[in-house]
Amino acid sequence: MSSSNNSGKVLKLKSKDNQIFEVEESVAIQSELIKNVVEAGCDIGVIPLLTVHSKTLRNVIEWCQKHVDYVEENDSGSNEEEIKNWESEICEEGNNNGSDDEETKNWESEENNNGSDEEEAKNWESEGNNDGSNKEEVENWEWEENNDGSDEEELENWESKFVDVDKDSLYALLLAADYLSIDSLLERVIKQVADVIKQCRSVEEVRQTFGIKSDFTPEEEEEIREEISWID
Amino acid sequence: MLQRKKQRTSRKITDKSDLFDGVPDDLVVSILCKLSSSVSRPTDFVNILLTCKRLNRLGLHPLVLSKAGPKALAVKAQNWSDSAHRFLKHCVSAGNIEACYTLGMIRFYCLQNRGSGASLMAKAAMKSHAPALYSLAVIQFNGSGGSKNNKDLRAGVALCARAAFLGHVDALRELGHCLQDGYGVRQNITEGRRLLIQANARELASSLNTIVKRQLKQQHQRRLNYQHYAYMTGSGCPLLSDFGCNVPVPEGHPVNVFLKEWFELGVGELGQGLRLCSHRGCGRPETRAHEFRRCSVCGTVNYCSRGCQALDWKLRHKVECGPMERWQEEGGNGNGGDGGAGGMEEVGEAEDLAIG
Numbered sequence: 001m002s003s004s005n006n007s008g009k010v011l012k013l014k015s016k017d018n019q020i021f022e023v024e025e026s027v028a029i030q031s032e033l034i035k036n037v038v039e040a041g042c043d044i045g046v047i048p049l050l051t052v053h054s055k056t057l058r059n060v061i062e063w064c065q066k067h068v069d070y071v072e073e074n075d076s077g078s079n080e081e082e083i084k085n086w087e088s089e090i091c092e093e094g095n096n097n098g099s100d101d102e103e104t105k106n107w108e109s110e111e112n113n114n115g116s117d118e119e120e121a122k123n124w125e126s127e128g129n130n131d132g133s134n135k136e137e138v139e140n141w142e143w144e145e146n147n148d149g150s151d152e153e154e155l156e157n158w159e160s161k162f163v164d165v166d167k168d169s170l171y172a173l174l175l176a177a178d179y180l181s182i183d184s185l186l187e188r189v190i191k192q193v194a195d196v197i198k199q200c201r202s203v204e205e206v207r208q209t210f211g212i213k214s215d216f217t218p219e220e221e222e223e224i225r226e227e228i229s230w231i232d
Numbered sequence: 233m234l235q236r237k238k239q240r241t242s243r244k245i246t247d248k249s250d251l252f253d254g255v256p257d258d259l260v261v262s263i264l265c266k267l268s269s270s271v272s273r274p275t276d277f278v279n280i281l282l283t284c285k286r287l288n289r290l291g292l293h294p295l296v297l298s299k300a301g302p303k304a305l306a307v308k309a310q311n312w313s314d315s316a317h318r319f320l321k322h323c324v325s326a327g328n329i330e331a332c333y334t335l336g337m338i339r340f341y342c343l344q345n346r347g348s349g350a351s352l353m354a355k356a357a358m359k360s361h362a363p364a365l366y367s368l369a370v371i372q373f374n375g376s377g378g379s380k381n382n383k384d385l386r387a388g389v390a391l392c393a394r395a396a397f398l399g400h401v402d403a404l405r406e407l408g409h410c411l412q413d414g415y416g417v418r419q420n421i422t423e424g425r426r427l428l429i430q431a432n433a434r435e436l437a438s439s440l441n442t443i444v445k446r447q448l449k450q451q452h453q454r455r456l457n458y459q460h461y462a463y464m465t466g467s468g469c470p471l472l473s474d475f476g477c478n479v480p481v482p483e484g485h486p487v488n489v490f491l492k493e494w495f496e497l498g499v500g501e502l503g504q505g506l507r508l509c510s511h512r513g514c515g516r517p518e519t520r521a522h523e524f525r526r527c528s529v530c531g532t533v534n535y536c537s538r539g540c541q542a543l544d545w546k547l548r549h550k551v552e553c554g555p556m557e558r559w560q561e562e563g564g565n566g567n568g569g570d571g572g573a574g575g576m577e578e579v580g581e582a583e584d585l586a587i588g
Contacts, residue, residue: 040534044270073300074278092587096429106365115550162549167251170251171251171254171255174255174259175254175255178256178259190259190262190263190266191266191270193263193265193266194264194267194270195266197279197280198267198270198271198272198274200279203279203282203283205279206279206280207283207284208284210250210251210252210285211250212250212252212283212284213249213284214282214283214284215252215284215285216282216284216285221282222290224281224282225282225316227315227318227319228281228282228315228319229277229311229313229314229315230307230308230313230315230316231274231275231278231311
């Protein structure tokens with residue numbers, strides 16, 4: 001469902017194990033690293049990503065694609081813009097602040113037998129308000145949308161499933177997101193690792209989950225345990 | 233930020249290699265920051281400090297400590313010790329505002345160190361920490377830590393106003409009552425009522441927020457069935473119960489739990505003849521005799537602030553007290569209690585008006 005709004009240029013990314021991936025520019029520039037390469041004009045030929053394995057790169061590309069699709073589908077930016085335009089239209093027509101729209105002016109002055117433009121705007125606005133203010137309407141509309149399981153929620157669920165992987169893949173994703181500077185992915189993976197740590201009920205479990213070897217001497221460990229003895 | 237360091241240890245790679253091995257320090261710190269800010273109890277955070285030297289060092293990094301949330305610092309009163317004190321001090325020096333507030337409260341009320349406690353709370357208040365501002369307001373209203381003459385009503389109102397501006401529900405209520413009664417500020421009944429309504433609305437909104445999030449996660453239920461929820465949660469938030477809208481009482485700050493347990497479990501001593509605020513969720517003790525105000529009808533309960541009084545009234549005191557309750561200061565300085573026509577308690581009436 002990708003749009004062809006942009007140039008539709010396709011970039012070639014080469015993974016550590018020499019696999020080539022063809023990715024649309026709009027998708028690839030979610031990565032700050034690749035964005036910088038493109039802006040520096042060095043995107044001729046193949047962009048080598050020396051530390052990212054093809055398996056991980058495939059997942060990363062999937063992530064980027066999903067986010068590009070999400071932004072396009074919801075285009076929350078343009079929704080807000082639409083609303084702003086709509087609201088400012090209302091205000092303009094009311095206040096007639098040297099609006100360039102001659103027609104609107106004429107229409108208003110025709111209608112306007114009783115008083116100032118502002119008054120009319122107020123009447124008009126209050127008519128609108130009888131149905132619940134404009135803003136409220138917009139909010140209700142948005143809330144209805146959300147009732148169908150908001151898209152944001154869907155994305156969140158998708159993201160949670162995406163990072164619900166084994167430790168090695170998570171580790172690879174973490175390093176890849178860091179190397180490629182993909183903020184959204186990095187944030188989500190960091191959150192996931194933190195969640196995994198939180199789920200561990202004891203120190204041993206944390207060690208086991210992450211394969212950490214304790215390098216404390218028994219005395220040092222005792223010291224630390226004492227320092228945190230105020231925990232239950 | 234830390235310089236990126238690739239930790240290449242000289243350990244042999246065993247069949248289960250350390251996940252954090254190849255992760256640079258700054259990423260680990262980011263992970264631990266996320267951890268400290270989102271844990272729901274201290275254990276979950278502290279576990280990581282015991283795993284190995286590197287994680288211990290990075291876990292105690294000031295950046296990580298500064299991000300620790302209130303729940304990560306939720307010391308239990310019965311476990312209070314020098315090490316707990318040290319840990320909180322550590323967090324304070326790392327710049328953790330929650331720790332400033334928590335330690336400030338503990339020092340002021342439990343350790344009887346008024347000056348240090350107040351200055352820690354002031355530190356948090358200056359960074360716009362709403363609970364700290366509110367707590368300082370309560371101290372000013374009551375002249376806690378000093379004599380009756382140390383009360384500074386106007387300072388209290390100013391602090392309350394700042395906390396209320398940040399959306400603190402108790403502060404909104406307190407300020408609303410002050411405005412209605414002309415206490416520490418010029419009387420403005422409409423404005424006071426408006427603030428009381430706003431306090432109710434905020435409380436409802438935040439409760440609904442948690443309800444909605446929970447329900448969406450569990451069942452994708454579209455309509456919120458208030459009655460259903462009331463059935464599930466039992467006694468609900470009193471101020472909205474008149475609507476048949478029982479929402480759960482909002483969660484208090486962990487330090488209030490600390491204070492309550494400190495005195496109730498006898499970890500610390502409550503001075504001779506001193507009482508705790510009768511609102512269960514508060515935990516503040518008096519710092520001198522007759523500091524708090526009591527319910528003038530039954531005289532059996534005392535409150536540190538109007539906010540606590542109002543909440544407790546609807547939560548449970550309404551049923552155990554008589555219908556005529558007056559908010560009165562001991563020693564006869566009646567204030568804020570008059571004005572209720574027909575002998576109705578002002579607070580109660582105000583609340584009804586606020587709701588109706």
